[in-house]
Amino acid sequence: MSYKYFEEYDQEVTGNLKRNFQEIIDGVGEDPKREGLIKTPERAAKAMQFLTQGYDLDAEKILNKAVFKESYDEMVVVKDIELYSLCEHHMLPFFGKAHIAYIPNGKIIGLSKLPRVVDVFSRRLQVQERLTHDILECLNKTLEPRGVAVVIEAVHMCMMMRGVQKQNSATTTSGFRGQFKEIETRNEFLKLISSDLK
Numbered sequence: 001m002s003y004k005y006f007e008e009y010d011q012e013v014t015g016n017l018k019r020n021f022q023e024i025i026d027g028v029g030e031d032p033k034r035e036g037l038i039k040t041p042e043r044a045a046k047a048m049q050f051l052t053q054g055y056d057l058d059a060e061k062i063l064n065k066a067v068f069k070e071s072y073d074e075m076v077v078v079k080d081i082e083l084y085s086l087c088e089h090h091m092l093p094f095f096g097k098a099h100i101a102y103i104p105n106g107k108i109i110g111l112s113k114l115p116r117v118v119d120v121f122s123r124r125l126q127v128q129e130r131l132t133h134d135i136l137e138c139l140n141k142t143l144e145p146r147g148v149a150v151v152i153e154a155v156h157m158c159m160m161m162r163g164v165q166k167q168n169s170a171t172t173t174s175g176f177r178g179q180f181k182e183i184e185t186r187n188e189f190l191k192l193i194s195s196d197l198k
């Protein structure tokens with residue numbers, strides 16, 4: 001994923017967001033002209049573009065750059081991929097880990113592309129269920145594997161800082177395609193992601 005740098009921000013989008021953040025600062029009763037807040041609308045405008053940059057990225061294109069023909073047909077697991085997203089209901093962060101596995105069917109993928117796909121879909125306004133589904137379907141379509149599995153464990157700031165204010169609840173979502181529908185294969189994956197091996 002090409003991470004956004006200062007000069008890459010679209011000026012028009014930055015300008016629009018900046019005006020809106022000025023209003024938010026005003027709306028919460030603060031003084032947008034206070035020294036510490038003068039540059040805040042612009043910083044927040046850029047931060048928001050960074051956090052939603054997934055809209056500008058094409059996951060299939062990223063994956064297709066590193067698909068290799070290979071006869072390996074055992075399970076490949078990449079676990080503990082950290083993710084940061086924004087819930088679409090409150091635009092507050094939810095974050096945690098994704099675990100991905102697939103069983104190749106003549107094609108393998110460059111390992112780094114799995115975390116990149118997680119970023120493409122998490123850097124948007126999301127719900128955890130759709131994020132899980134987006135990653136699963138994208139890998140299924142691009143790799144045409146014998147099976148693919150995605151598990152996401154995350155905590156939601158909208159349930160911690162506000163609302164029900166529950167600090168210790170985590171949400172797990174999962175999706176399975178192909179051979180991972182079989183209980184034995186699924187259990188092997190779940191066992192591998194729960195091991196402490198780093």
Ligand SMILES: Nc1nc2c(ncn2[C@@H]2O[C@H](COP(=O)(O)OP(=O)(O)OP(=O)(O)O)[C@@H](O)[C@H]2O)c(=O)[nH]1
Binds near residue numbers: 088128158
């Ligand atoms: N299923 C799902 N729900 C989410 C996710 N992120 C946030 N939510 C929920 O979205 C719901 C929005 O409910 P509303 O009743 O419209 O909003 P609210 O009044 O702010 O709700 P509370 O959070 O209960 O105070 C809440 O239950 C949130 O916990 C997510 O990724 N998946």
Ligand SMILES: [Zn+2]
Binds near residue numbers: 087089090091092159
């Ligand atoms: Zn929320």
